[in-house]
Amino acid sequence: MPNAPVPEQMPATPLQVQHRASLRDHNSFGLPAVAQTLVRITSEADVRRVVDHPEYGLARQFILGGGSNVVLTRDLDAVVLKVEIAGRRLVEETPEGRLVEFGAGESWHGAVAWTISNGWPGLENLALIPGSMGASPVQNIGAYGVELKDRFHSLDAVDLVTGRSVTLNATDCRFGYRDSVFKQQGFGGLAGKSLITRVRLWLPRPWQPVLGYQDIERKMAETGNSSPDAQTVFDWVCAIRRAKLPDPAVIGNAGSFFKNPVVTEEQCRDIIGRDPEVVHYPLPDGSIKLAAGWLIDACGWKGKTVGRAGVYDKQALVLVNRGGASGAEVVTLARAIQESVYGRFGIRLEPEPIIL
């Protein structure tokens, strides 16, 4: 029967649900917290099953990707949707570029490594960023002169109220510095309203390496290689990150804990007047980005420990779990840092991870 109709109702695969699930292994800080209900999402159909579910569909929900950008300070009574949608493929290859697609549950670094090993350059500067593919657009991850938005094509998401699928392009995502529509509440914001299922990235041809960042320039000088291929840039970025950022598998952390603050030229002049060394980068719109790591370091925090939380000894922008820390301890340390940076520079540092 080659033309047999597809049955209207496919037999429903049950949702994978866990009650009172420990989240300690699901957050890169390694903080203790329990989810009353944790649902593993392995397909778009699973998201619809949650939306249609008499209990979970109406409950408060929290979307968890790789857990590399959250600080859990308490148990969660929301239904935690743990995104584990797999898959990666080359969608199209033209003389202008390559379109690659990934399930939201794929690891970001695994995806980068896969493209590089296939000889498809473009993501090498973003190597070793922790977290999942689905989380990458949420905060528009970036490193060494490249941001996700520079390689973004589109994404698929499911509306958590209606169960409808949508495809969003870069404009719809409203990307900003470590920001997107998925972090925004209020009018048009999609924070907590929409679950990203698939992400497509565009790798333009011919490949143009991005080598302007100081750490990469240093590698070029050290090796005498001023025209590295993508694999070499990938290896350099991995080495740079391993040298100054802690591996979350060994020391719990969430990468940069604060955003680099942006100030007016006048504010910056005032700070330079008092601290001529302050690391700052002029932005195209005339404002100035300050290195939060430098500000924190200047206040003497590098390597310090408060309770069981601490400031990483090689990079003051990274807070770490010294072993057995609670989310409250991390937040207490973060507040103390914010206060001292405000006291000395008059600048309010804004946390980068989501604090729950």
Ligand code: EPU
């Ligand atoms: N600095 C200090 N002391 C410190 C830390 C930094 O003086 O303890 C100075 C450095 O010497 C440098 C400047 O501050 O001159 C900036 O530091 P770095 O180059 O390490 O970069 P960053 O601004 O700290 C940002 C991103 C990282 C990204 C790197 C590389 C933010 C908040 N962080 O860090 O992203 O990997 O640039 O592009 O934008 C993340 O978001 O989790 C993350 C790790």
